[in-house]
Amino acid sequence: MIDEIQKDVFERFEQVAPYTPIEPFEVIAERVGRKPEEIIKLDANENPYGLSPLARQALSGLRWGNIYPDPESRALRQAISGFLNVPVEHILAGAGADELIDLILRVLLKPGDAVLVAPPTFGMYAFDARINGGRVLEVPRNPDFSLNLEGMRRIVQQQKPRAVLLASPNNPDGRMLTPSELEEIFSWGVLVVLDEAYIEFSDGGQLGEKNSQIRLPLERDNVIVLRTFSKWAGLAGLRVGYGVFPQWMLPVLWKVKQPYNVNVAASAAAIASLEDLACLIERVANLRSERWRLFNVLTQVDWLEPVPSQANFILCRVKGRPARNVKADLMKRGIFVRYFDTPLLQNYIRISVGLPQHHDVLFQVLKEMEEPNS
Template sequence: MNERLERLSNLPLRDNLKGLAPYGAPQIDVPIQLNVNENTHPLPAEVLEAIGIEVAVAATGLNRYPDREFTELRTRLAGYLGHGLTAENIWAGNGSNEVLQQILQAFGGPGRTVMGFPPTYSMYPLLASGTDTTYVAGIREADFQLSAAEAARQVREVGPDIVFLCSPNNPTGTALRLDVVEAVYAAGMASNTVVIVDEAYAEFAHNGTASALTLLPGRERLIVSRTMSKAFALAGARLGYLAAAPEVTDALRLVRLPYHLSAVTQATANAALKHVGALLANVEAIKGQRDRIVDELTRMGLKPASSDSNFVFFGGLKDPQAIWSGLLEAGVIIRDVGIPGHLRVTAGTEPETTAFLTRLEELLASGL
């Protein structure tokens, strides 16, 4: 590896990419994988069958380019989101990371800044580097919360071109109040700031948690991004999307690669969107296991954050690395997010959750 790094350093790499490491959680083949917030429930049989049929139909035309505007998919996504949205408000890409990258390609770049509020999704600064956009780290409160007044103050002070607001936030799992989004948007008026609300985990939020989709009317610089990777259990299909004013989707057409969504990807997503009920049936079960984890970790004397996502961020650990290693030895992998005293675990199936909780309690009882 050192030789590879040395050879890499000999290439004429852009200065802002030198010394960076690629994004990625450890890929370790263990029986229970609760480290990357996947939906661990398999796809329902009826959805698998529907995807197979639609992909087979798409395969008959693979000698031709796919629908460049993915019109059917945008129409179906708009119908799923509701809120009066139409296909003109929708854009999609190969995972929400590509969608976010396209936003930075259109509105970021050299001489421009994007602001995030860590701890938050660790891809944000990497997307900034990849598009040569300067990343500015805002500051959260000691409990990792973000108030409307403080977020707005920092945005006014920095005047960024783009702001990332992650809700529910990754890795903490907590949803933002809509007043935070409203305050940040208003604070960015003077700098013409584009505000992105990343709602990758929105379907897992507690009942009554409002979506930033409700704020879109009249806010042409507001973008709400979503994904089919989590609640829809389609991480392997790579389909992310956003809702915004039609002029935003027009801007992204200027930077997208031609025919960037394959016919197979479009067919898979369209088939899934015809079976929303079956796919989302597991969401309530996942939320139940998430709340179970919060309750059990509290009973064990740990400090889990209230979660609106499909994972739980928890603190109160004396030696997180030892806990992580002890779980791995038992065939359970969770995520070390690099925050002292904390770890993060995905809410899996009931047996997976039981295995995690049982082993964790054993490790704590041993004095770790």
């Protein structure tokens, strides 16, 4: 019997490509023979400032680590409700937005059901769809990373996917969806999962609030909006995110989610972060400023073609040399970036926005790499 189970498990997941995560500081530092503090880590879109002071205090004073967390994350959801001005009843918290993506697809998909994505984009959409027994329909983006709306509309009409999953700003290019694109997509009637993991870095208010669709699920039954504390609040290592959902979906989500999904440390740090907004707003403003400084310097590198971004990273096409080699050369100097070489992203690197001193070192190294054989 166990042989049959093994065969079935292998066959069901044989075609699922594993998601490739970014490795931690200590692992990559050891690989290049450096101390972790000597590494300039610009490969995972993390916040280089780390936790806010109040978040650090909350963790150092944590009292109830031996007690299971609130299964409803009531204090956290109440804090998010006040931050967003959204009724708490529409908010669900998760162990990062990643958990909520998986939870949504677990609820939506029956074996063989499909979702629609627009690559290149965040790989977890396709990954979670496949491990939940779904099919992934893809309509690639245009060369400027805008959506192929005509192709997407045709797929929605003909194949009727259960959901369309989109990020705004998109990862890895940092492009925002335009109001006209959003209105068109919402009009199709299909469920839209809108991932705003990087919205706070967009140029629309102190925390990108003018660009956000976070209140739309209160008005439309076919829109879900996801957010995270990983990027703007520097809590990537604690895994805490949230979503605003239409009312009809929430009873099912509450029924099937893991009971203690947001741990007490993550919850305490997220609540404290929302009490430390002045600090975080200043840090986001600094990262926006550094993004434009980084972009302007990258445009001066003859063999790089940076893409304008509204997130905390910049995607660059590498010209005249393999992006893999660029990543390796930077790694030898203690600088880590992400590289892509896929059919839709041929020979690209992505550089996260770091601190000014990180960029100063990067600029100097890029200058030294100007000659192809350097």
